[in-house]
Amino acid sequence: MDIASYLAEKRMLINEALARFIPPSKELHHTVVEAMRYSLFAGGKRIRPILCISGWEAAGGGDAAVMPFACALEMIHTYSLIHDDLPGMDDDDLRRGVPTCHKKFGEAAAILAGDALLTEAFYLMTDPRLYPGLDPARLLGAVNIVAERIGYRGMVGGQMVDVESEGKESSLELVQFIHRKKTAEFIQASVVSGAYLAGASSDDLSAFARYGLHLGLAFQIRDDILDVVGESRIMGKPQGSDKIHHKVTYPSAVGLDRSRQSEEAEIREAIRSIEHMNSRSDPLKAIALYLLEREH
Ligand code: IPE
Ligand code: IPE
Ligand code: MG
Ligand code: MG
Ligand code: MG
Numbered sequence: 001m002d003i004a005s006y007l008a009e010k011r012m013l014i015n016e017a018l019a020r021f022i023p024p025s026k027e028l029h030h031t032v033v034e035a036m037r038y039s040l041f042a043g044g045k046r047i048r049p050i051l052c053i054s055g056w057e058a059a060g061g062g063d064a065a066v067m068p069f070a071c072a073l074e075m076i077h078t079y080s081l082i083h084d085d086l087p088g089m090d091d092d093d094l095r096r097g098v099p100t101c102h103k104k105f106g107e108a109a110a111i112l113a114g115d116a117l118l119t120e121a122f123y124l125m126t127d128p129r130l131y132p133g134l135d136p137a138r139l140l141g142a143v144n145i146v147a148e149r150i151g152y153r154g155m156v157g158g159q160m161v162d163v164e165s166e167g168k169e170s171s172l173e174l175v176q177f178i179h180r181k182k183t184a185e186f187i188q189a190s191v192v193s194g195a196y197l198a199g200a201s202s203d204d205l206s207a208f209a210r211y212g213l214h215l216g217l218a219f220q221i222r223d224d225i226l227d228v229v230g231e232s233r234i235m236g237k238p239q240g241s242d243k244i245h246h247k248v249t250y251p252s253a254v255g256l257d258r259s260r261q262s263e264e265a266e267i268r269e270a271i272r273s274i275e276h277m278n279s280r281s282d283p284l285k286a287i288a289l290y291l292l293e294r295e296h
Helices: 003-021 030-040 047-058 067-084 101-105 107-125 136-150 155-164 172-197 202-229 250-273 279-292
Strands: none
Touching (some): 003 067, 030 067, 030 101, 047 067, 047 172, 067 107, 067 136, 067 155, 067 172, 155 172, 172 250, 202 250, 202 279, 250 279
């Protein structure tokens, strides 16, 4: 299949929907909306919402019913990037090819824009009017899947350990914990929530969960590799930030060659997890192969 066109098409639909969900504001609080929109529409691969839609499709879901949920995941992701870049976190100046949110709007607006994006995501995920024909109990279950993996048990917990580990000796065990928590579990939740909304069986949900976790691990290994060998111009974010901040990363733990081998192994495992599924899961398989070679 032509995965580049598939991704471009989905990205366009997601961007259109996001623009509808967060329009510009003329209210007194417009600054926070401008900061939210600035970071949300600066670019971004939209991998998490695409995985949600592809998971939904793989599990037999029809037309565009999952779109608000998918958009909510991109809002959560964008919040995590805004906060990740703050001076007290990774202290980065460039994101999605433009100055980071706090550089453009100041720290207070960046913190609030992140808070507002996270909250808005839950507003979107839990509005049953946006999901006509969908059993609200399913919506509740999907929200629970996401919430479990983005808070202290998942992404926030991983971010805490990431920041606390700066300057420490890198071990494979430590970097694998950080990767799983800060990145892989949210990516896993993206595909699993989509499949859950479409009514996937528990066997299939387990398979999607294995796929998502391996894909997420590969995704962060690649991110760490690109921080060493990537080009800032292509990535839209600084190269070498991890080294400057003495981060515990895959390359710092095992070197570049073994990092590349591990990335490949995780991608292979991801694909293997859903190999037995029918052709509706082809996009998920193609996405895994596509991400293996990504340069941004
Ligand atoms: C960057 O995520 C942060 C990580 C978890 C590695 P992406 O690489 O998906 O960033 P965007 O959304 O394309 O900007
Ligand atoms: C970020 O990891 C993970 C998040 C939860 C945002 P990084 O700090 O490596 O992500 P980049 O490289 O800044 O995008
Ligand atoms: Mg970070
Ligand atoms: Mg960072
Ligand atoms: Mg990084």
